[in-house]
């Protein structure tokens with residue numbers, strides 16, 4: 452029997468690539484988006500169903516889950532992909548900007564996770580896959596709030612896996628490195644103060660180094676393939692690093708002291 456997967460944030464990037472990955476492998480895909488009425492890319496896939504889901508709105512999460520359950524009976528895998536990055540200087544970030552970032556990347560992911568658990572537990576289990584980031588384990592300049600959200604996702608998911616093991620619900624964390632998507636385009640929210648130029652040189656150095664990193668970045672398909680692996684490998688592995696140089700940096704963070712790791716980051720950004 453075909454398996455069923457629900458994915459959040461499928462209008463572009465990793466979410467969209469993941470829809471294609473699973474649909475091409477014969478899974479039924481419940482692709483969810485904030486504004487599904489504008490989506491036409493999945494039209495030629497009879498096994499892809501499109502629903503509205505905004506992770507910041509509990510009623511919309513519950514409605515999409517309940518539609519999916521009615522239509523497919525059991526949802527085997529839920530992928531918490533919806534998210535975006537705020538970057539820039541922290542002192543210029545308003546409460547509203549910080550709260551929205553957490554409401555999407557952390558509380559939104561928690562809402563979907565809770566509803567997924569309530570759906571999966573009575574059905575004998577399932578797999579919940581969180582799209583975290585290498586930035587959930589290591590940090591770079593000018594991403595303080597984004598890192599805070601992804602560190603939260605890592606701690607939340609790691610603790611949760613203990614209590615859900617008994618119900619055969621597996622928790623997975625995908626940790627992508629830099630991936631070419633709308634994350635750095637229309638989804639990006641860059642913040643800097645308007646009343647001082649004291650950060651400008653730092654921002655410029657960071658941007659120059661970041662541009663170089665993005666030249667070698669991989670596309671979202673590598674992440675989609677890793678998500679498929681995590682959904683189907685039947686292992687108890689929790690973390691899956693993907694997207695060069697992410698896996699190498701995560702390894703270096705494990706073996707280097709704070710002093711040497713921070714030196715390496717400063718050096719690579721010329722700070």
Ligand SMILES: NC(=O)c1ccc[n+]([C@@H]2O[C@H](COP(=O)([O-])OP(=O)(O)OC[C@H]3O[C@@H](n4cnc5c(N)ncnc54)[C@H](OP(=O)(O)O)[C@@H]3O)[C@@H](O)[C@H]2O)c1
Nearest residue numbers: 460462463464465505506533534584629630632633634638
């Ligand atoms: N690209 C990278 O380098 C990278 C690296 C590590 C981790 N990640 C993570 O990967 C995930 C996907 O990002 P991406 O790189 O594929 O970027 P993307 O192309 O910008 O995709 C982000 C998706 O999230 C959706 N979204 C945003 N807020 C939402 C909300 N409130 N409810 C539902 N959907 C929402 C967007 O939908 P709209 O069209 O409605 O805006 C879009 O479909 C994110 O969690 C991101 O943090 C990305």
